[in-house]
Amino acid sequence: MFNQQLNNNVSNTSPTKNIEPVIIPEKRHPISTNEIDIEALKVLYRLRDAGFSGYLVGGGVRDLYMGKRPKDFDISTDARPGQIRKLFRNSRTIGRRFRLVQVFFRGGKIIEVSTLRSQSEYDINGTDKLLASNNTFGTPAEDAFRRDLTINALFYEIESKTIIDYVGGVKDLDQGLIRIIGEPERRVTRDPVRMMRAIRHAARNDFRIEENTWKAITRNFDKLELCPRSRIRDEVLKDLTSGSSEPWARITLESGLFFTLFPFYREVIYQHVDSGRRSELLSLLSVVDRLYNTPEGDVRIDFPDYFILATLLVPLVEDHFDISSQRLKGPTHYRLSRKIRAVLDDVLGERYNLKRMAKEAMTTLLVNLSTFEQFSRKKNLPKWLRNKSYFPDCYRFYRVVSEARGGPQVDEDLFRIHRQGGRQDHIRRDGKGYKKNSSKGRKGVRPAFADKNKSVFGLRGR
Numbered sequence: 001m002f003n004q005q006l007n008n009n010v011s012n013t014s015p016t017k018n019i020e021p022v023i024i025p026e027k028r029h030p031i032s033t034n035e036i037d038i039e040a041l042k043v044l045y046r047l048r049d050a051g052f053s054g055y056l057v058g059g060g061v062r063d064l065y066m067g068k069r070p071k072d073f074d075i076s077t078d079a080r081p082g083q084i085r086k087l088f089r090n091s092r093t094i095g096r097r098f099r100l101v102q103v104f105f106r107g108g109k110i111i112e113v114s115t116l117r118s119q120s121e122y123d124i125n126g127t128d129k130l131l132a133s134n135n136t137f138g139t140p141a142e143d144a145f146r147r148d149l150t151i152n153a154l155f156y157e158i159e160s161k162t163i164i165d166y167v168g169g170v171k172d173l174d175q176g177l178i179r180i181i182g183e184p185e186r187r188v189t190r191d192p193v194r195m196m197r198a199i200r201h202a203a204r205n206d207f208r209i210e211e212n213t214w215k216a217i218t219r220n221f222d223k224l225e226l227c228p229r230s231r232i233r234d235e236v237l238k239d240l241t242s243g244s245s246e247p248w249a250r251i252t253l254e255s256g257l258f259f260t261l262f263p264f265y266r267e268v269i270y271q272h273v274d275s276g277r278r279s280e281l282l283s284l285l286s287v288v289d290r291l292y293n294t295p296e297g298d299v300r301i302d303f304p305d306y307f308i309l310a311t312l313l314v315p316l317v318e319d320h321f322d323i324s325s326q327r328l329k330g331p332t333h334y335r336l337s338r339k340i341r342a343v344l345d346d347v348l349g350e351r352y353n354l355k356r357m358a359k360e361a362m363t364t365l366l367v368n369l370s371t372f373e374q375f376s377r378k379k380n381l382p383k384w385l386r387n388k389s390y391f392p393d394c395y396r397f398y399r400v401v402s403e404a405r406g407g408p409q410v411d412e413d414l415f416r417i418h419r420q421g422g423r424q425d426h427i428r429r430d431g432k433g434y435k436k437n438s439s440k441g442r443k444g445v446r447p448a449f450a451d452k453n454k455s456v457f458g459l460r461g462r
């Protein structure tokens with residue numbers, strides 16, 4: 001009821017003028033100032049000392065409320081960008097349409113400080129032009145209502161240690177509900193990525209999607225086609241690497257949105273219902289999630305983009321070519337690799353703007369599933385295979401796939417090597433190229449599908 005009122009309000013012409021927030025005092029919420037990043041606190045105190053308001057906002061408040069460690073601590077204030085810049089010498093202004101200030105701290109930490117806004121950049125028609133500031137600055141209430149989900153629109157105020165809630169976000173957090181602020185239909189039409197954001201937070205937190213939000217998603221998911229492909233690609237990769245990709249896939253499949261992101265899966269999953277491709281896909285993603293959710297240690301677990309996309313494509317490629325049960329040699333191996341490459345071009349090439357090297361890398365991972373399957377049955381991987389430049393990558397890939405098929409758990413440490421010693425073993429995450437490793441002291445390593453100097457992966461056998 002409370003939310004209904006708020007939602008009606010936001011759709012009126014002057015929606016937020018008279019809205020009184022719910023204020024949750026310190027003793028009635030679980031957030032403690034000790035959990036807030038020290039640098040974020042410094043920023044908040046300096047704003048306060050200069051006579052400005054300052055709030056912790058967005059995902060940071062949501063995560064702290066749920067007892068999670070936030071990825072970032074964003075701050076909103078009534079200070080204008082120029083005033084913020086003056087307060088923080090080590091800062092810069094960014095943003096094409098809305099300017100916000102990044103404050104830099106030691107160790108590369110960045111705290112983003114934005115002036116309270118009246119509108120979301122995605123709710124405004126027009127070009128990329130910087131918007132006249134007097135049109136866009138707003139009150140805390142307006143800033144809350146321009147946000148995407150109720151749980152993402154909470155403010156935390158350090159002086160009084162209160163949570164300020166204009167949209168019913170605390171209640172939704174308590175009930176485990178994902179609700180788009182305002183009229184979901186209109187908000188997702190303005191920015192279709194909000195559908196992905198709703199599903200993301202439902203998947204990450206095991207929350208339910210509120211009925212009207214769900215209806216808006218199931219009616220409008222095809223509007224994602226209208227968004228820039230680069231934005232969708234980034235959002236998809238965020239979900240695939242979130243540690244909750246399996247629940248994410250379940251919800252996107254159930255809503256139908258999955259098939260807007262990956263139209264080629266419609267046939268594989270629906271027309272061949274009995275083939276188990278859907279559960280194969282979900283099992284693969286569970287392994288990826290398990291790996292992402294292992295404690296980080298000194299080196300973060302990470303996969304390059306092409307690796308994660310290749311994982312996503314295993315059921316498709318198996319459906320087309322039955323690779324794991326093939327016995328490939330010489331020319332048949334090569335021919336199948338070209339067929340897989342053609343499929344990748346077809347299904348992902350333009351849509352995900354994959355670079356040639358990334359597609360080659362994915363092809364190699366996929367086609368070599370057959371090689372690894374063949375040899376691992378004999379429990380003995382031959383030396384020539386171990387010496388291949390692509391061996392470590394293909395081995396990791398094979399182990400992920402085999403765990404998904406009920407095989408032994410793959411060791412997380414295999415996925416920690418990418419950035420050891422600051423070295424990047426793989427094609428960069430954006431797929432734009434790759435760094436070659438020095439091959440000093442690594443004799444006997446033969447590159448795959450490559451010219452004399454370049455290996456496909458920039459990876460050498462160990």
Ligand code: ATP
Nearest residue numbers: 058059060071120122146147148152153191193194
């Ligand atoms: P994460 O933990 O992934 O960082 P987040 O909610 O903090 O989650 P961000 O992309 O960092 O996500 O966005 C910060 C905040 O900006 C969100 O919490 C939300 O309030 C707002 N926001 C982000 N995208 C949109 C959007 N498309 N429309 C409206 N508000 C948005």
Ligand code: MG
Nearest residue numbers: 059060071072
């Ligand atoms: Mg964030």
